[in-house]
Amino acid sequence: MIYNNSSTINENKHVDLIIVGGGLAGCCLAWNAIFKGLSIVIIDNANKNIASNVAPGLFNPITGRTFQKSWKADTLFPFLYTFYKQVENVTKSRFFFQSNILKPFWNKEEYHLCSKSNMLDDDFINIIHPNTKNTSMNFGGIEIKKSGFLDVKKFLNATREFLSRDNTKNIFFVKEDFYYKNVIIKHNIPSISEINSKNVVCDTILPNIGNNSKGSEYIVYKTTAPIIDKKEDRSSPKWFIAKNIVFCEGVYGCFNPFFTNLAFRPVLGEILNIQICKNLKGIYNRDVFIFCKNNKIATIGSTYKRLEYSYSDGLNSPVFNYGRYELSKHTFNKSPESIMSELKTTLCDVEKLNLIHKTNRLLKACGRESLPQADISKKVGIRPCTLNRRPILEIHPKYPNMGILNGLGAKGISLAPYFSEKILNKLFS
Numbered sequence: 001m002i003y004n005n006s007s008t009i010n011e012n013k014h015v016d017l018i019i020v021g022g023g024l025a026g027c028c029l030a031w032n033a034i035f036k037g038l039s040i041v042i043i044d045n046a047n048k049n050i051a052s053n054v055a056p057g058l059f060n061p062i063t064g065r066t067f068q069k070s071w072k073a074d075t076l077f078p079f080l081y082t083f084y085k086q087v088e089n090v091t092k093s094r095f096f097f098q099s100n101i102l103k104p105f106w107n108k109e110e111y112h113l114c115s116k117s118n119m120l121d122d123d124f125i126n127i128i129h130p131n132t133k134n135t136s137m138n139f140g141g142i143e144i145k146k147s148g149f150l151d152v153k154k155f156l157n158a159t160r161e162f163l164s165r166d167n168t169k170n171i172f173f174v175k176e177d178f179y180y181k182n183v184i185i186k187h188n189i190p191s192i193s194e195i196n197s198k199n200v201v202c203d204t205i206l207p208n209i210g211n212n213s214k215g216s217e218y219i220v221y222k223t224t225a226p227i228i229d230k231k232e233d234r235s236s237p238k239w240f241i242a243k244n245i246v247f248c249e250g251v252y253g254c255f256n257p258f259f260t261n262l263a264f265r266p267v268l269g270e271i272l273n274i275q276i277c278k279n280l281k282g283i284y285n286r287d288v289f290i291f292c293k294n295n296k297i298a299t300i301g302s303t304y305k306r307l308e309y310s311y312s313d314g315l316n317s318p319v320f321n322y323g324r325y326e327l328s329k330h331t332f333n334k335s336p337e338s339i340m341s342e343l344k345t346t347l348c349d350v351e352k353l354n355l356i357h358k359t360n361r362l363l364k365a366c367g368r369e370s371l372p373q374a375d376i377s378k379k380v381g382i383r384p385c386t387l388n389r390r391p392i393l394e395i396h397p398k399y400p401n402m403g404i405l406n407g408l409g410a411k412g413i414s415l416a417p418y419f420s421e422k423i424l425n426k427l428f429s
């Protein structure tokens with residue numbers, strides 16, 4: 001909850017960790033920090049069109065045409081199960097659902113190849129033979145175990161609600177834009193008068209200028225919209241003084257001035273929601289996926305469109321326009337309308353029809369009815385992908401208490417729990 005009243009400088013707060021961005025990465029990091037007993041603040045502008053709000057939330061340990069285990073599946077999957085269940089227990093809400101994924105074979109040859117293969121991992125895969133009683137799949141298929149979906153929106157809401165509930169534990173959620181220029185890096189805990197001093201000009205600590213900061217120990221961040229400390233009923237704090245800071249801004253991390261050499265390759269994605277006649281049990285996935293999170297509303301997806309981007313000419317890239325539209329509607333000259341019309345050219349109806357066509361093919365192979373002619377709603381987001389398809393987990397070369405957790409790409413649900421724990425270990429070891 002945000003209150004825009006001014007607060008005095010006495011109300012600054014000491015925390016172990018500032019987290020910039022409260023999407024999937026930031027929230028998983030927050031929980032791992034809380035489980036370790038650390039005090040934290042998440043600063044997030046509650047942007048609605050972030051990847052985490054769009055993601056249907058599938059987690060799937062099997063990948064590719066030959067149905068092989070995905071990268072680090074043996075480590076990531078046990079970890080994510082324990083993690084999300086633990087968060088469900090603490091928040092007393094339900095957002096983690098296990099459900100097998102069904103992948104039909106397209107033809108007899110595929111069935112024969114797979115049933116003879118000794119490459120398939122029994123821990124994760126069952127082969128479903130055609131003509132068995134319980135399947136309507138024409139040529140059989142595979143059933144992926146240890147998969148399912150996270151209701152990401154519920155997970156984020158439960159996390160934000162938990163963080164905003166009780167500020168006495170020194171855990172905070174501050175809803176505002178994070179300004180990089182409001183970061184100060186100090187060797188010692190700054191005194192109140194020092195922070196308050198008019199001599200401290202925040203801009204002087206932008207990364208390319210802060211030459212003296214090697215070995216710095218404190219990150220000081222000035223918030224612009226102080227929150228109310230509900231217990232004490234007074235506004236707090238104006239400054240956060242932290243031992244560490246981790247950036248988790250998703251695709252907006254492309255423009256983080258502290259980490260300018262990261263190999264992002266943002267990928268735009270769309271999902272469709274459509275009202276269907278009969279509830280669909282389980283998750284069907286081949287080329288596209290379809291499953292029902294809510295009663296009779298099927299989610300279908302996703303498209304996958306790489307966006308050209310480079311840090312230096314980012315000003316003209318669609319990613320930047322998207323970011324600038326979402327983050328800074330009021331500060332930039334370009335009108336939101338013109339930015340949206342640019343974006344629409346990337347989100348045309350051909351792709352929608354293509355998704356529907358592929359879904360009907362999948363449903364047919366599974367012996368299911370085609371999609372009805374019904375209203376379809378579309379959601380769009382940008383995946384923070386990287387060139388090497390691996391997450392970004394970096395400590396700043398000059399500032400050892402500054403890190404970044406990003407690049408979760410198309411697999412945030414399975415990567416975020418484990419890698420947020422890893423970056424904490426790097427920072428606090």
Ligand SMILES: Cc1cc2nc3c(=O)[nH]c(=O)nc-3n(C[C@H](O)[C@H](O)[C@H](O)COP(=O)(O)OP(=O)(O)OC[C@H]3O[C@@H](n4cnc5c(N)ncnc54)[C@H](O)[C@@H]3O)c2cc1C
Nearest residue numbers: 021023024025045047052055058178250269381411412413
């Ligand atoms: C169409 C689509 C389908 C997907 N499907 C799946 C799927 O089924 N399974 C899966 O595992 N993954 C999926 N993904 C990928 C998944 O959504 C991402 O990996 C994950 O959500 C990334 O989380 P994040 O926290 O890094 O980024 P984000 O979700 O973008 O969150 C970043 C947060 O930081 C905030 N922020 C950024 N800059 C600032 C600032 N300056 N000030 C304040 N706040 C700031 C943003 O507002 C946002 O809240 C999908 C993505 C898309 C787009």
